[in-house]
Amino acid sequence: MIGFHLVASPSGRSVRRIALAAALVVAAAVAAGLAPAAASASCGSDCHGATRWDPATSNNGEIATIDTSSLSVSNACTQTAYSTSWEGTDSAGFTYWIEEGIHVGVHYNGTCGSGDQFYWADNRPSGGYNEHYPGGSVGFNTDYAFKILYDGSSQWEIDRNGSNIGYSTSNPCCSTAMQAGAESHQDTVTESGEAHGLQKYVSGSWSYNWTNAGVYNPEGFFSMSGNPVSDEFYAH
C-alpha cells in the first residue's frame, strides 16, 4: 500500500516525493503488467519444450527414446503434464497424429496424485481424440523407446521398448511431422528429460537423426539444450 507522508519541509520537497512515489508505482506496473510476452514465460493452458521435425521427410514411423528425470505437478487433482513422442499421421503435419509417453496428473478413478502412468493417444479423421492407459510401472531416469510404425491398411502400431501396447486404426499414412519432449498444461510443473536415439522409418528402413529438426518451445517456458536432430534436453 502506497501512502503519503507529507513532511513539513521547505517548498517543493513534498511535491518531489509524491511525484517520485507515483513514478515508481507506474514503473512497477509497467514491469509487472505491460511486458508479459518477454518477462513471464508463462505456460498458459498448454506449452511444449521439444525437438520437432515439421515438415519431415515423408516417413512411415519414428522412434524416440525418452529418459524422463522428473515429472510432477503441484495439483494432481486438476493438472496434467507429459513426456511424450508424437507422430503426425497425414501429409499435413499434425492435423492428425499418434502419441505415446508418460503422463502425470489427473487419474480418473477418483484419486489424485497416484503417480505417473504410461499412455498413448491418437487424433484421427472422423475418429476424434482417444487416450489409452496400457499399464506398466513408470521409472524415472530410465530409457523408454517409444515407437510408432505404420503397418498398412490405415493402421499404426504403438510399441514401448519393443513390446506392442496398441494399434491406432483408421489413421492415414503417411507422416511428415514428428516431435518428442515435454508438454505441460500449467505453470506449476517440474519436468526434465532427454529425447534421444531419434530415428525415422523411410523407404523401408530405419535410420538415425531427425534430419532438419529444431527446437519447439514457442512459449519459452522450458530450457532447451543439446542437438534437436539427435539428442535434446528439456527442463523446467
Added chain:
Amino acid sequence: MNIWSKRRNVIIGGIAVLVAGSVAAAALAAQTSRPTAAAGTRVVSSSERAALLRKAVRFRTLAHELILRREAERHGRRVTAASAPDPAALAAIKDMAIEFAALNGEPNPQNGLVFSSTRKFAESVVNGDIVDTDQPVYVAVFHGSFIGYMASVPNSGQFPTGNTMTVVFDANSLEVTDWGLVQTTPDTTRLGPATPLGF
C-alpha cells in the same frame, strides 16, 4: 508552501497512483483472461475454467468416497463381463462423468448412458482403436460442448473439441482405461442395453 499547494500536491500524487494502479490492473486482467480454446471454438474464460475445476474436484471427491465404500462392500468379489453396474458403481461413474465433463470445458453434460462390456470390444465399438487388455468394463457415453483441455496435443493450445465423450472404466477398480472426445456419437447398439446415468 501554503495549505492549498500541499493539497494540490496530494491530489496530483493520488491521481498518479490511481492511473498507475489502473494500468497495472488492466494489464493483469489481460494476462489472466486470455481465451484458452483454439480459434473458431467456444471460448471459456479463466474464471469459468476455475469454476469448472472446482466442480471437477467436488465430484471426484464424491466418486472417491463411493469407490471406497464399494470396495469395502464387495469384499474382493469380482465383476463378470456384461453384468450391469451395481448402484455404487453407477453413482461413482456418474460423478466421474461429471468430473470429466468439467475438466474438459462442459459444466452440464447431458444424456449420459453406461454400458457393460469387455475392453477390447468396447474400444472397437466406440472408436476402433485396439488396446492391450480385455477385462470387464463399463462404458459411459455422454454429450455436451467439450473442449479437450485434458488432451495432449502437439501444437500448443490447439485442443480437440467435440460433442460426445466416451469413458471406459475397469468394472472392478473403476479406474479409467480409455477416454475419447468425438464430433460424431458412436453407434452403441452393439454394446447392448444401456443404463441411464441420471443426467
